Amino acid sequence: MPTLRLPHLLVPALFAAPALAQTIPIALNCNFNGIVHAGESGLPDDPNGYRSISDRGLDFQAGVPNDPLLVGYQLVGTPGLLDIVHVGNRNTVDGGSKAFDLVPDFDDIGIQPNWLPNPDQTGPQVTVLPFPVPVTNTTVATFLYQISNGGGSFQVTFTFAGSGSHTATLSAGDWFGGSFLGTQNVDSAAPGANLSITEGRIDLSAHVGQAITQIAFGSRSNLNAGYAILAGNFEYPPQTRRVNQIPLNYNFNGIVHAGESAQPDAPNGYRSISDRGLDFQGGVPNVPLLQPYAIVAQPGALDLVHLGNRNTVDNGLRPFDLVPDGDDFGIQPSWLANPDQTGPQTTVLAAPILLDAGSRATVLFQISNGGGSFDVEFSFQTGAPVTATIGGGDWYGGVFLGTQRTDFGGVGANLSLNERSIALGAHAGRVLTAIAFQNRTNLNGGYAIVAMNVSGCLACVNGQQGSVVNLGGGNGPAMTTSSSGNLGVPLDWTVVGATPNAALGFMALGLGSTSVPLGTFVPNCLGTVHVPNPVTVYVVVNAIGSATVTIQAPTSQGLCGVLITGQYLELVAAPCPVLLSDALAITIGN
Numbered sequence: 001m002p003t004l005r006l007p008h009l010l011v012p013a014l015f016a017a018p019a020l021a022q023t024i025p026i027a028l029n030c031n032f033n034g035i036v037h038a039g040e041s042g043l044p045d046d047p048n049g050y051r052s053i054s055d056r057g058l059d060f061q062a063g064v065p066n067d068p069l070l071v072g073y074q075l076v077g078t079p080g081l082l083d084i085v086h087v088g089n090r091n092t093v094d095g096g097s098k099a100f101d102l103v104p105d106f107d108d109i110g111i112q113p114n115w116l117p118n119p120d121q122t123g124p125q126v127t128v129l130p131f132p133v134p135v136t137n138t139t140v141a142t143f144l145y146q147i148s149n150g151g152g153s154f155q156v157t158f159t160f161a162g163s164g165s166h167t168a169t170l171s172a173g174d175w176f177g178g179s180f181l182g183t184q185n186v187d188s189a190a191p192g193a194n195l196s197i198t199e200g201r202i203d204l205s206a207h208v209g210q211a212i213t214q215i216a217f218g219s220r221s222n223l224n225a226g227y228a229i230l231a232g233n234f235e236y237p238p239q240t241r242r243v244n245q246i247p248l249n250y251n252f253n254g255i256v257h258a259g260e261s262a263q264p265d266a267p268n269g270y271r272s273i274s275d276r277g278l279d280f281q282g283g284v285p286n287v288p289l290l291q292p293y294a295i296v297a298q299p300g301a302l303d304l305v306h307l308g309n310r311n312t313v314d315n316g317l318r319p320f321d322l323v324p325d326g327d328d329f330g331i332q333p334s335w336l337a338n339p340d341q342t343g344p345q346t347t348v349l350a351a352p353i354l355l356d357a358g359s360r361a362t363v364l365f366q367i368s369n370g371g372g373s374f375d376v377e378f379s380f381q382t383g384a385p386v387t388a389t390i391g392g393g394d395w396y397g398g399v400f401l402g403t404q405r406t407d408f409g410g411v412g413a414n415l416s417l418n419e420r421s422i423a424l425g426a427h428a429g430r431v432l433t434a435i436a437f438q439n440r441t442n443l444n445g446g447y448a449i450v451a452m453n454v455s456g457c458l459a460c461v462n463g464q465q466g467s468v469v470n471l472g473g474g475n476g477p478a479m480t481t482s483s484s485g486n487l488g489v490p491l492d493w494t495v496v497g498a499t500p501n502a503a504l505g506f507m508a509l510g511l512g513s514t515s516v517p518l519g520t521f522v523p524n525c526l527g528t529v530h531v532p533n534p535v536t537v538y539v540v541v542n543a544i545g546s547a548t549v550t551i552q553a554p555t556s557q558g559l560c561g562v563l564i565t566g567q568y569l570e571l572v573a574a575p576c577p578v579l580l581s582d583a584l585a586i587t588i589g590n
Contacts, residue, residue, distance in 0.1 A: 026232035032086035037079035044187035045104035053226030054148035059181035073231035088226035110187035124218035132211035151397030152222030170200035173416025177371030177394035196393025238358035245294035252306035257299035261409035265324035273446030274368035279401035293451035307447035330407035372442030381431035392418035458488030460560035464589035473528030477581035493566035508534035525576035530583035
């Protein structure tokens with residue numbers, strides 16, 4: 001399939017009638033009662049009651065929270081039931097300090113409950129699906145989970161009908177902090193600090209055509225931790241045509257890159273948003289979570305959007321030094337005019353985005369000092385803005401190398417990155433122009449937004465509408481396309497009905513359109529030439545008489561309103577030596 005890169009040419013794909021996003025809940029094979037529901041607190045030795053996977057748990061005594069992260073999932077809301085998939089061993093977690101009591105003794109640690117025949121749940125925990133679940137070119141598996149005692153990673157294995165499987169890795173930081181009510185005192189479940197819940201997303205589109213029959217959780221990286229998988233879904237969002245890596249309006253150098261450690265007073269150097277930071281001195285890690293994003297990789301550059309105030313974070317223990325003094329706290333850097341970055345931090349899009357039914361925003365971020373939540377506000381070309389709230393736990397723990405010693409950037413504990421997804425399909429047809437981060441709930445924490453993507457086509461700010469018009473003119477073959485003219489996604493022409501395996505087939509492409517009888521150029525031929533001043537590309541026609549030419553999408557606003565016409569021609573041994581297809585004219589626009 002030839003792919004062209006022509007100057008000033010490029011167009012997006014056809015929007016079929018927008019399909020509604022479909023979600024299939026996963027009925028997990030729960031093996032642990034690890035969420036505190038009504039009537040389950042204060043009963044550590046209840047033979048059939050709640051047990052922590054370590055030293056605390058989620059507090060759902062008032063019901064499953066009505067939180068944006070949870071509303072799309074089916075979580076267990078009834079007391080006395082197994083409500084999570086646990087991967088771990090309660091008798092060995094946390095250095096073995098939480099082993100079940102042999103007999104009731106009225107302390108915070110309960111006896112091994114009746115519902116747990118074996119505390120060792122470290123092996124693969126398998127859920128067999130009630131029916132095979134098909135994989136399409138948009139299928140994503142999503143899971144809600146928590147990891148105790150410093151966080152870590154685990155594997156999710158999908159088994160396909162017939163044979164074969166796919167294994168993916170999910171990770172999270174320590175569950176401490178965040179926006180969900182939590183309990184403490186192990187199995188007594190007394191009121192405790194808030195906890196976080198992580199959402200992990202696994203793209204299954206590479207396995208289109210397969211059907212999933214079971215899911216297994218296992219291979220946890222942190223053998224000292226308990227892992228709780230709370231819920232899962234298979235999502236089938238409408239196929240979006242473009243994923244836009246947003247060039248955020250970065251305001252802080254808060255990631256340690258090569259050459260930035262051990263220089264706390266460098267005027268243009270790294271500074272922590274609290275007491276530590278990500279260690280990217282070896283480059284941006286090559287892990288699936290980060291691969292879809294554009295993350296700043298060079299030293300000496302602003303690399304995150306900071307929401308907070310370094311002089312007041314962590315109870316005011318990290319203010320910038322007034323003069324260099326050789327300790328771990330740096331002076332206020334040259335790139336920071338004002339340490340108070342608590343107000344809305346706004347990115348105005350250089351290239352506005354036309355949302356479609358499959359549009360969503362995904363955000364990578366961290367929160368120090370106990371975690372929390374914040375608002376993401378989306379502003380549009382017309383109409384009122386839309387606000388979504390997202391949150392996560394404390395950044396401590398996880399799978400990414402971290403630094404410590406505030407601005408010194410010395411080797412420290414691993415840190416986590418949260419990814420949250422915000423559905424925007426309800427605003428299909430609106431043009432996104434700006435994004436703002438604001439309203440953090442933890443005034444003692446620093447918030448770092450590392451990267452962001454928004455899916456949707458680019459918008460023509462002049463309001464030009466895109467179109468696809470069949471101009472006819474063929475003397476045999478037909479022409480089709482999957483494009484509709486939206487800016488920023490590929491444009492393609494596919495001939496149907498050419499000579500199978502034709503040796504002399506060509507696609508003619510040109511700007512604008514014309515209407516000249518083919519007989520003007522080749523006597524005895526019917527048909528109409530619609531491509532002016534064509535660029536002609538040789539194509540390989542397959543065994544069913546079809547071939548496609550694709551132009552990789554340009555993104556310039558100057559293309560809005562440009563019309564590009566394509567028509568197939570083939571040299572044949574016949575009274576008319578030219579076989580000509582219908583012509584398709586595509587206008588770039590919204």
